[in-house]
Amino acid sequence: MRLSQYFLPTLKETPSDAQIVSHRLMLRAGMIRQMSAGIYAWLPLGYRVLKKIENIVRAEQDRFGAIEMLMPTIQSADLWRESGRYDAYGPEMLRIKDRHEREMLFGPTNEEMITDIFKREAKSYRELPKILYHIQWKFRDEVRPRFGVMRGREFLMKDAYSFDIDEAGARRSYQKMFAAYLSTFARLGLKAIPVRADTGPIGGDLSHEFHILADTGESQLYVDPKLFEVDMKALGPDDDLAGFMERITSLYAAADELHDPAKAPKELVTRRGIEVGHIFYFGTKYSAPLGAQVVGPDGTPVLIEMGSYGVGVSRLAAGIIEASHDEAGIIWPDEVAPFKVGLINLKSGDAKTDTACNDLYAKLNNAGVETLYDDRDERAGGKFANMDLIGLPWQMIIGPKGVEKGVVELKRRATGERHELSVDDALATIARG
Known part of the structure; x- marks a missing residue:
């Protein structure tokens, strides 16, 4: 969504x-x-x-x-x-x-x-x-x-x-x-x-x-x-x-x-x-x-x-x-979270970032992962605060720097741990729970 x-x-x-x-x-x-x-x-x-x-x-x-x-x-x-x-x-x-x-x-x-x-x-x-x-x-x-x-x-x-x-x-x-x-x-x-x-x-x-x-x-x-x-x-x-x-x-x-x-x-x-x-x-x-x-x-x-x-x-x-x-x-347990992943676009309107987010969003949907994609043209800080507030188990963050490096930032809401990973590694981590 x-x-x-x-x-x-x-x-x-x-x-x-x-x-x-x-x-x-x-x-x-x-x-x-x-x-x-x-x-x-x-x-x-x-x-x-x-x-x-x-x-x-x-x-x-x-x-x-x-x-x-x-x-x-x-x-x-x-x-x-x-x-x-x-x-x-x-x-x-x-x-x-x-x-x-x-x-x-x-x-x-x-x-x-x-x-x-x-x-x-x-x-x-x-x-x-x-x-x-x-x-x-x-x-x-x-x-x-x-x-x-x-x-x-x-x-x-x-x-x-x-x-x-x-x-x-x-x-x-x-x-x-x-x-x-x-x-x-x-x-x-x-x-x-x-x-x-x-x-x-x-x-x-x-x-x-x-x-x-x-x-x-x-x-x-x-x-x-x-x-x-x-x-x-x-x-x-x-x-x-x-x-x-x-x-x-x-x-x-x-x-x-x-x-x-x-x-x-x-x-x-x-x-x-x-x-x-x-x-x-x-x-x-x-x-x-x-x-x-x-x-x-x-x-x-x-x-x-x-x-x-x-x-x-x-x-x-x-x-x-x-x-x-x-x-x-909120910090939702995986079993009852409204969405499993919150996908955050750090620079909506930037062609490369939009393309990377859209591609990842499609991969998540094809894998059956319930995803809330924050595609709004809003401040990054506001997007982070909103995702933390609603408490989805995972956050996937994509910005221009990450696109250039070929990585996404993956955050686990419950622990606050963050890692820069390739898209495939990030998807595998989420699949493992």
């Missing part, structure tokens, strides 16, 4: 109402714009990041056996009354009426709806287990939305729901999602810490939050250092997931305060963290009131055992920035 043809409204100054790093940088980098309190438009650069995160989340859900579908944002109040949550949920739920005065709501979560869908179709225990998920916009009417997309009212979430014939099966499904989450965050270039959590309004007796480490995080974590040594990326769906979860959860981790200091190891480290995921096993909390049952092996009806598993996809975009930035701007 040529920057002269792209829509990238960056800001030089930090908006006064942006309180945290990710909010400031997402506004300055032209990723988002606020439409009303806690509601944001995702501009092209931000939307590319959002889709990259979504695709990794989707790939890991699929890899661990979950099946994607899509549920509507608007739900009937009747289902929530059946479960007993309509009045209990509180003012965070946006309640509305259609033209026929039917009570509806903008879904903050989907336990009721997915239970209703599944109970209509599943009749026998042979159809279990299943894990269904979707990636959909949610709405929670926060009293004080703040911190940009970190705590907005409208947000994109992946929520999955498991269905099993008994508690043992439900706990196996929980173990799958526990492992899938740690693998997902590892693929996103993040270190995630699973913390035993309260179940809250979702219900149930088994729950974990997942916090990514960031110096600017809102939660104080107390962590056994051995957790940092576990390779989350190496995990697969055919591994011993029960053993893995037992090993991970035997290592101490708590948020905000030591809930059980008697069992905690003596040597803990403290870190700051941002919650980006939450999983629950809640048994028959929803299947019982909504009548979700199947015929069991002995021919008698059995209530379905369930769990739910949420990841804040839009929140992750902000969380990654909180975990990966410097004074100049």
